[in-house]
Amino acid sequence: MALTRWIRRNLVVFAGLGTLAYLILPNVVVLVFSFNKPNGRFNYEWQRFSTEAWADPCGVADLCGSLSLSLKIALWATIGATVLGTMIAFALARYRFRARPAVNSLIFLPMAMPEVVMAASLATLFLNMGVDFGFWTILIAHIMFCLSFVVTAVKARVMSMDPRLEQAAQDLYASPAQTFLRVTLPIAAPGIAAGALLSFALSFDDFIITNFNAGSTVTFPMFVWGSAQRGTPVQINVIGTAMFAIAVLCVLAGQLAGTRRKRS
Amino acid sequence: MSATTAAETAPPAPPPAAPAGLRKAARRKKMVPYWLLLPGILWLVIFFAAPLVYQASTSVQTGSLEEGFKVTWHFQTYWDALTEYYPQFLRSVMYAATATVLCLLLGYPLAYLIAFRAGRWRNLVMILVIAPFFTSFLIRTLAWKTILSDSGPVVGVLNSLHILDVTSQLGLTDGERLLATPLAVVCGLTYNFLPFMILPLYSSLERIDGRLHEAAGDLYAKPFTTFRKVTFPLSMPGVVAGTLLTFIPAAGDYINAELLGSTDQKMVGNVIQSQFLRVLDYPTAAALSFILMAAILAMVTVYIRRSGTEDLV
Numbered sequence A: 001m002a003l004t005r006w007i008r009r010n011l012v013v014f015a016g017l018g019t020l021a022y023l024i025l026p027n028v029v030v031l032v033f034s035f036n037k038p039n040g041r042f043n044y045e046w047q048r049f050s051t052e053a054w055a056d057p058c059g060v061a062d063l064c065g066s067l068s069l070s071l072k073i074a075l076w077a078t079i080g081a082t083v084l085g086t087m088i089a090f091a092l093a094r095y096r097f098r099a100r101p102a103v104n105s106l107i108f109l110p111m112a113m114p115e116v117v118m119a120a121s122l123a124t125l126f127l128n129m130g131v132d133f134g135f136w137t138i139l140i141a142h143i144m145f146c147l148s149f150v151v152t153a154v155k156a157r158v159m160s161m162d163p164r165l166e167q168a169a170q171d172l173y174a175s176p177a178q179t180f181l182r183v184t185l186p187i188a189a190p191g192i193a194a195g196a197l198l199s200f201a202l203s204f205d206d207f208i209i210t211n212f213n214a215g216s217t218v219t220f221p222m223f224v225w226g227s228a229q230r231g232t233p234v235q236i237n238v239i240g241t242a243m244f245a246i247a248v249l250c251v252l253a254g255q256l257a258g259t260r261r262k263r264s
Numbered sequence B: 001m002s003a004t005t006a007a008e009t010a011p012p013a014p015p016p017a018a019p020a021g022l023r024k025a026a027r028r029k030k031m032v033p034y035w036l037l038l039p040g041i042l043w044l045v046i047f048f049a050a051p052l053v054y055q056a057s058t059s060v061q062t063g064s065l066e067e068g069f070k071v072t073w074h075f076q077t078y079w080d081a082l083t084e085y086y087p088q089f090l091r092s093v094m095y096a097a098t099a100t101v102l103c104l105l106l107g108y109p110l111a112y113l114i115a116f117r118a119g120r121w122r123n124l125v126m127i128l129v130i131a132p133f134f135t136s137f138l139i140r141t142l143a144w145k146t147i148l149s150d151s152g153p154v155v156g157v158l159n160s161l162h163i164l165d166v167t168s169q170l171g172l173t174d175g176e177r178l179l180a181t182p183l184a185v186v187c188g189l190t191y192n193f194l195p196f197m198i199l200p201l202y203s204s205l206e207r208i209d210g211r212l213h214e215a216a217g218d219l220y221a222k223p224f225t226t227f228r229k230v231t232f233p234l235s236m237p238g239v240v241a242g243t244l245l246t247f248i249p250a251a252g253d254y255i256n257a258e259l260l261g262s263t264d265q266k267m268v269g270n271v272i273q274s275q276f277l278r279v280l281d282y283p284t285a286a287a288l289s290f291i292l293m294a295a296i297l298a299m300v301t302v303y304i305r306r307s308g309t310e311d312l313v
Helices: A001-011 A011-033 A062-092 A098-111 A115-129 A136-161 A164-172 A176-205 A208-213 A222-231 A234-263 B019-059 B076-117 B120-132 B137-147 B153-160 B163-169 B182-206 B210-216 B223-234 B234-252 B255-260 B266-278 B282-307
Strands: B061-064 B070-071
Touching: A001 A011, A001 B163, A011 A164, A011 A222, A011 A234, A011 B137, A011 B182, A062 A098, A062 A136, A062 A176, A062 A222, A098 B019, A098 B182, A098 B282, A115 A136, A115 A208, A115 B019, A115 B234, A115 B282, A136 A208, A136 B120, A164 A176, A176 B120, A176 B255, A208 A222, A222 A234, A222 B137, A222 B266, A234 B076, A234 B120, A234 B223, B019 B061, B019 B182, B019 B282, B061 B282, B076 B120, B076 B182, B076 B234, B076 B266, B076 B282, B120 B223, B120 B282, B137 B182, B137 B255, B153 B163, B153 B234, B182 B234, B223 B234, B234 B266, B234 B282, B255 B266, B266 B282
Parallel strands: none
Antiparallel strands: B061 B070
């Protein structure tokens, strides 16, 4: 009786942990299969343990080249989208002007549109303009779809900011530039950082829009997609696992630094 | 929207000089938001809005790759696309809707767990929800091929329990397989978009004042009644945002259908992709993506109106 009551009271916990397992299971599979030595070209069935792939992560042609291209594109797309998006966010959060509703919907629409529609229409534009597909078309596309996410993140932060802080700075004879650099920007920084991180993740992992606008250029997701047709090298799992580990370590380090700062 | 106006946050006015200078300064200040907007908005107009217009004109063009395409107001393309590909359209809507419902059913307990029951484990659980993102989603979707493979443990267990017999009677699976069936595609879609459901749910659940639960309990509400009358209604903004963030990308997705499905599970995204990148029939691809866009915008508008959360936008 007590047991059934305990189970009933914690039903939501069990269900939640079940969902968590569903979310994490593929990552576990990716990790385990990074130590596999498949017989054929495809790494879908467990054969025997091997650390070969970990010893030579770049052992597959074009894999690491595509990885560094993706990192490069993600970096530039993040910088571009963060700068442009932060400017828009400040305009929307701080000023009232006639075109506001139009600007708001222009920001909202890319987030409410299936990627395949944006991808196909942008590619149509490039085709009609006779632009060569490659690095630049990918970068343009990535900045385009990351922008809205930066605007949303930064706008929320700037709008929740106390305007009296800036007035106080000005009362203390800070110039507009000083006020902006030493009061406004530090307060908005977490929003800008969140937008930038999101942009990086979205750009690095984007497949659909890149698929339409890359031409013969191969980013990391394009490489994985191609390998799903031709044969999946174990190295893909190695890189997937390494990215996961690096991300978790970064987050944990950030948390640790955060708790230390709180204590001191 | 707070009443933060330009005047409140503007720097102190310069000392009164010539009135003409003042007027010029005021005009310049009025232009500030437009200068801030200009580069980003230009980017969106040129690379997001203009392409949609281009797309519209492409959809009524006829011609071939060799001779070039011309606008001939050939609306027949839309009709042909709809009659030829309506199964894929229906399938997209059905798969996406099923995946959205599954995401809500699976995601709600986890969001609830993080918001109210995780205690000091909250950050860890949160990290575990977000961290899988950092492995490319294509790699993770390929991992489902291993999990659901014909000789894998999942198929083995489901077969020995005769569950696959039942699901293939219902048309969800095909014989003693999971891969290349509707169930596999929906499972992949659910998996891929689950975090987009959990995060908005969590952020609206987290804002709920815990004392409301106590108050409901004090007024003799049973736990489930508290959930139905207090928690769930207050989490509606998260439910609406989460369902939109799940349904929209799922309806346009072609990756799960391609990797986990067979030709019988192709969605409209697959058709657009192959028409555009392989068949090079640009008018049909344009018409299809226009229909998809219109359908989704219409559904989203009705849904937002109905749920009474227009301020979401």
